[in-house]
Amino acid sequence: MVKTPIEKLVIGRLEMVDLPELGLYNIYAKVDTGAETSVLHCEDYEVFEEKGHRYIRCYINAHPEKEGTEAMEYVFPIHRERIIKSSFGQAETRYIFLTKIKLFDRMYDIKLSVRDRSAMSFPMLLGRNFISRKFLVDVSKKNLARGKS
Template identity: 75%
Template sequence: MVILKEKRIIGSIETVDLPELGLYNIAAKIDTGAETSVLHCEYFEVFEQDGHRFIRCHITGHPEDDEAEILQLTFPIHRERVVKSSFGQAETRHIFLTKIKLFDTLFNIKLSVRDRSSMSYPMLLGRNFISGKFLVDVSKKHLAKNTF
């Protein structure tokens, strides 16, 4: 007999917070076909300082607001990997560690950034984050609402 650990159910679209980045109420598409999670950024640069590699991101505080403040955030790069986009194009993704809040609970997440301005949602949650924590009910949306 297999005993499964209790997993919360999330919908195809969730609203999440990234408190370490100062970003709240971000619409995130759940994508079990994507391996990594990604956040929209206007521009990013990779640089080295004191022998460590960092990524500096320019992220809109509220992507749905055309006049929102653009935040400049800097993180140490956790790792780099080559990822094939859904269009089959290979690119290097720079992954950093932060926290994400769903169901009023903080979870660790590995995030990469890229320009998602042509996409419907500013964030995508991939299976590396979802796996082992959540089940996805694609017929539902916004099940993981934070109360504050």
């Protein structure tokens, strides 16, 4: 029996995504095949334990470029911890939580970590763990999930 390949959707180097479980919409996300983990901009965070479970409290502003927007507080159970090396070779612990992301009017599970991305051009990064087995990347395009290029 010959298996037919699963049709993969094509995304561009930059996509606008929604995180509906967080009430966050129209977030610009840079697609980065060099990054393993997806990350969302976070003003600040703290890790705490309650009743034997570990949580992360985050202060997220998905649109820091818009004047007058404020960070909102979110609490997530920690799914996993990872040591991640930045492109500068600096290691840091990242706390990963699970949520949903919407692209092409479809919902997907995503594992996200948080960090301060205020010095970066985009508040979110989509890494290989999310992209692989679902999408192909055309770096000459952008906003394909919203029907634009």
